[in-house]
Amino acid sequence: MFLNSSINPFSFSRRIGRPLILDGAMGSLLQQRAEKKDDNLWMSKVSIEHPDVIVEIHREYIEAGADIITTNTFRTNPAATKNSDVSSELLVKKNVELAKSAVKTYPVFVAGSNAPAEDCYQVKRTLTQKELEFNHQKHIDLLFENGVDFILNETHSHFDEIKVICEYCSKNDFPFILSLFSVDGYNLLDDYKIKNAIYFILSFNPLAISFNCINSEVFLTILNEVEFNFNWGVYMNLGTGDYTDDIIKNSISPRHYQKLLKSVFNKKPSFIGACCGSTPSHIQELRDLFNE
Numbered sequence: 231m232f233l234n235s236s237i238n239p240f241s242f243s244r245r246i247g248r249p250l251i252l253d254g255a256m257g258s259l260l261q262q263r264a265e266k267k268d269d270n271l272w273m274s275k276v277s278i279e280h281p282d283v284i285v286e287i288h289r290e291y292i293e294a295g296a297d298i299i300t301t302n303t304f305r306t307n308p309a310a311t312k313n314s315d316v317s318s319e320l321l322v323k324k325n326v327e328l329a330k331s332a333v334k335t336y337p338v339f340v341a342g343s344n345a346p347a348e349d350c351y352q353v354k355r356t357l358t359q360k361e362l363e364f365n366h367q368k369h370i371d372l373l374f375e376n377g378v379d380f381i382l383n384e385t386h387s388h389f390d391e392i393k394v395i396c397e398y399c400s401k402n403d404f405p406f407i408l409s410l411f412s413v414d415g416y417n418l419l420d421d422y423k424i425k426n427a428i429y430f431i432l433s434f435n436p437l438a439i440s441f442n443c444i445n446s447e448v449f450l451t452i453l454n455e456v457e458f459n460f461n462w463g464v465y466m467n468l469g470t471g472d473y474t475d476d477i478i479k480n481s482i483s484p485r486h487y488q489k490l491l492k493s494v495f496n497k498k499p500s501f502i503g504a505c506c507g508s509t510p511s512h513i514q515e516l517r518d519l520f521n522e
Contacts, residue, residue: 240461250339268314308365342378352419380404384409385409484514491519
């Protein structure tokens with residue numbers, strides 16, 4: 231395992247001659263297994279109530295072929311826990327411990343998930359700049375203190391938060407990925423141009439820039455708009471209905487998703503995975519693609 235190592239995951243990717251495989255969804259898979267969501271904490275509290283289920287899902291993704299697993303910390307940040315009966319400290323510690331226990335001796339990276347401070351599809355932010363800074367700085371610190379390999383800042387769509395994250399990670403030499411969300415392929419939710427956001431993020435030397443929770447149409451738009459001359463990745467939304475639906479079910483088969491990602495290998499992604507609505511079967515299909 232690579233926990234807290236100095237290995238650059240994408241140098242490792244180049245050595246093995248293929249994109250690394252990121253795991254799939256955690257939250258929507260927990261929903262499918264009848265776990266209840268918390269209004270403030272999404273599915274992160276399951277780590278306290280049913281920790282064995284979290285470990286089981288991590289291991290299923292590892293056995294399916296994931297090179298990177300993501301901690302169940304999408305909603306363990308201070309902005310989410312301030313109206314909860316559990317602390318960020320407890321939830322981050324527990325969820326990172328569960329990821330570590332699932333990895334054991336496998337050659338797998340552990341990415342610490344750092345979500346937007348508020349709901350990831352929320353267009354208008356309500357937190358102050360000071361609150362945003364505290365939220366991300368505290369959460370990122372907790373993730374590294376508990377031993378993740380790098381920070382996966384995912385589903386980000388507001389430039390003010392992206393700026394806070396990039397500056398803080400760079401200042402503290404924390405390896406990080408910044409993963410962007412868009413509904414049109416041109417702009418973030420705050421109307422900041424994706425191209426301009428990429429240019430800004432690259433100035434802070436991230437491990438990679440990625441795109442997540444987008445559908446295939448949005449991804450194709452991004453492919454046509456962006457020149458991919460940097461480490462990049464993608465893990466798409468495979469759910470039905472709207473992004474904001476409470477219940478997320480799969481709408482894209484593992485084989486169809488495999489074919490979709492295979493078609494963009496000429497753009498040389500550094501990693502590929504799957505987001506909402508996905509299962510270990512989707513990750514297995516991606517690994518089978520390389521085994522072939």
